[in-house]
Amino acid sequence: MILLRLFFEFFKAGLFAVGGGMATLPFMYDISTRTGWFTHEMLADMIAVSESTPGPIGVNMATYVGFETAGIPGAVTATIGLVTPSVIVILLIARALKAFRENKTVEAGFYGLRPCSVGLIAAAGFLVVKLALFNTDLYGQSGQLDDLFNVKALALAAVLLVCTRYVKKLKGLHPIFFILASAVIGIVFSF
Amino acid sequence: MKLYWELFLAFARVGVMTFGGGYAMIPILEREIVDKHGWATEEELMDYYAVGQCTPGVIAVNTATFIGYKLLGAPGGIVATLGVIFPSVVIITIIAGVLKTFAEVPAVKSAFAGIRVCVCVLIFNAVLKLWKKAVVDKPTLVMFLAVFLLSVFFKISPVWFVVLCAAAGIVLTRTGVRGK
Numbered sequence: 001m002i003l004l005r006l007f008f009e010f011f012k013a014g015l016f017a018v019g020g021g022m023a024t025l026p027f028m029y030d031i032s033t034r035t036g037w038f039t040h041e042m043l044a045d046m047i048a049v050s051e052s053t054p055g056p057i058g059v060n061m062a063t064y065v066g067f068e069t070a071g072i073p074g075a076v077t078a079t080i081g082l083v084t085p086s087v088i089v090i091l092l093i094a095r096a097l098k099a100f101r102e103n104k105t106v107e108a109g110f111y112g113l114r115p116c117s118v119g120l121i122a123a124a125g126f127l128v129v130k131l132a133l134f135n136t137d138l139y140g141q142s143g144q145l146d147d148l149f150n151v152k153a154l155a156l157a158a159v160l161l162v163c164t165r166y167v168k169k170l171k172g173l174h175p176i177f178f179i180l181a182s183a184v185i186g187i188v189f190s191f
Numbered sequence: 192m193k194l195y196w197e198l199f200l201a202f203a204r205v206g207v208m209t210f211g212g213g214y215a216m217i218p219i220l221e222r223e224i225v226d227k228h229g230w231a232t233e234e235e236l237m238d239y240y241a242v243g244q245c246t247p248g249v250i251a252v253n254t255a256t257f258i259g260y261k262l263l264g265a266p267g268g269i270v271a272t273l274g275v276i277f278p279s280v281v282i283i284t285i286i287a288g289v290l291k292t293f294a295e296v297p298a299v300k301s302a303f304a305g306i307r308v309c310v311c312v313l314i315f316n317a318v319l320k321l322w323k324k325a326v327v328d329k330p331t332l333v334m335f336l337a338v339f340l341l342s343v344f345f346k347i348s349p350v351w352f353v354v355l356c357a358a359a360g361i362v363l364t365r366t367g368v369r370g371k
Contacts, residue, residue, distance in 0.1 A: 014248045016353045022317050024249070026342065026349045033346060041307075048306040049286055051313065054207045055279030056216075058249035063283040068291075075284045079276055086248030087272050090256040091265050093246065101242060105361055110245050111369060112334060112360020113353065114325035118318055119338030120349050125314035126339075132307035153308045160312040178309050186305020187298050 002070050003077045009035070010062050010081030015089075017058065018113050024058040024082070026120035028065060029127060037069040044128045052176040058082060133157055152189055156182065194263060195270050201228060202255050202274030209251060216251055224258055231258055251275050328370050330363050 013027035025047070032038055043065075050060035059079055066078025093100045100106060130136060132153055139148040160178060163170045185191075201223045209216045217240065224230050231239070236254075243253030252272050259271025293299045326332050338352045363369045 012350065016247060016350050018245065018247050018353065022314065022321075025314075030349055044307045044310055045290075045303050047310045047314070048303070049283070049290070051310075053279075053282050053286060054209060055282065056206070056209065056249045056251035056275070059206075059252070059276050059279045060283050063280050064287050067284050067287040072284055075280055075287070079280055083249065083252045083272055083276060086246070086252045087256050087268055089246050089248070090243075090253050091260055091268055093242070094257055094260045094268075097238065097242060101238070104364075106245075108361040108364035108369075109357040110360065111331070111364055112356040112358070113245075114321075115331040115335040116338050116352050116356035118321045118325045119335045120342060120352060121314065121321065122318045122335075122339045123342035125311065125318060126343050128307065128314060129311050132304070132311050153304070156305065156308045157311055160309055161315070164312055164316055175309075175313055178313070179306055182305040182309035183302035184305070186301045186303070186308075189305075191301045191304035191308075 003073060005035075006066055006069060006074055006077045007081040010066070010078045011084055013062075014058075014082040015085035018110075018117055022057065022121045022124075023117050024061055025124040028061055029124050031065070038065055040127055040131055042068060044131055047128070048179050052179050152191055156185060156191075195267070197228070198259055198262060198267060198271050199274040199277075201230075202259075202271045203277050205251070205255070206275045206278040216254075220254065230262055235261075330359075330368055330371065334359060 009031050013024055013031070017023040017027055025043075028043055028046075029040070032040060032043055046061055046064045047057075049064060050057045053060060059082065062078040062082040063075045067075035070077070133150050134148055135150050136148070139145070160182065164178060165171060205216065205219050205223055208219045217236075220236060220240075221233065225233050225236060236258075239254045239257040240250070243250045243257070246253055252275060255271040255275040256268040259267035259269070261267075263270070290299075322335075326335050334356055338356065341347060342349065342352065
């Protein structure tokens, strides 16, 4: 029963993804690799859609993946699965909010969880980089080193990196602006 | 009953108006919850948000559950959560349906190839921002590198890393290795 499995997979993501938004991403890649319900390409597109539409990113990603896997019932099931552990955990600690915040063991656990979360997100980012900036398939076939680099994509990445980090007038802009600009550039230069 | 409905609508509005999640949500939450309805004080909201960040799951959902629970107990927590996810489910389902229809159009393919490049940069920026708070000494640097390299080269479920790193955090703090 695919809906039951969807619920379970997203329940797991909701329970173990700590730090919000992007922290859900490594779990999506894990689900994709194990189940084949959706491809890595679809995940990368989904990040863009989640960033440029209203709503929390984690919820958007769950809805999108659920829809691709099993239509509207899938979208609802995956989203409910993702938020169920949150609701349970928060209801449990809401009574003892102060004790939880000041608990030394909880704080020590988070000292370890934070670098873990960043490491997992970086690894998921690496998969997107491999997909978007390099032609690993083409290189595998031809063995020619210049086939490995997707020159147009690398050039765009360099420009975007400079714009989002160093250009004062641009770096405060919402990601949706850069996503739209990249879409236009992709069409104009036929990526 | 009326309060449940108000709670649902207030959080549905937060869901619609939050673009990209995370910190973007704070001013909207303040307006809806503190200014308009007086359901929580600004300090309470900040507490909820801080705990929401360091408990599992989506921060917006965690914050919604807190406020709903405070007002109407467990059913309130559930109603507020349903409110915050409702707009996403509707909007994303429509977009996913449309995208599926146009996915094979060459211009759409090119557009998404460009967008993927942008996603790389967005993730890179997110990692740098989180890094500053997370990698604070040598032990955390080692944990970051171990998690990154192991998950790039091996197919290991992220669950294992989360469980092991939380345990490592506790052990490293208790044994005094932390901070070195």
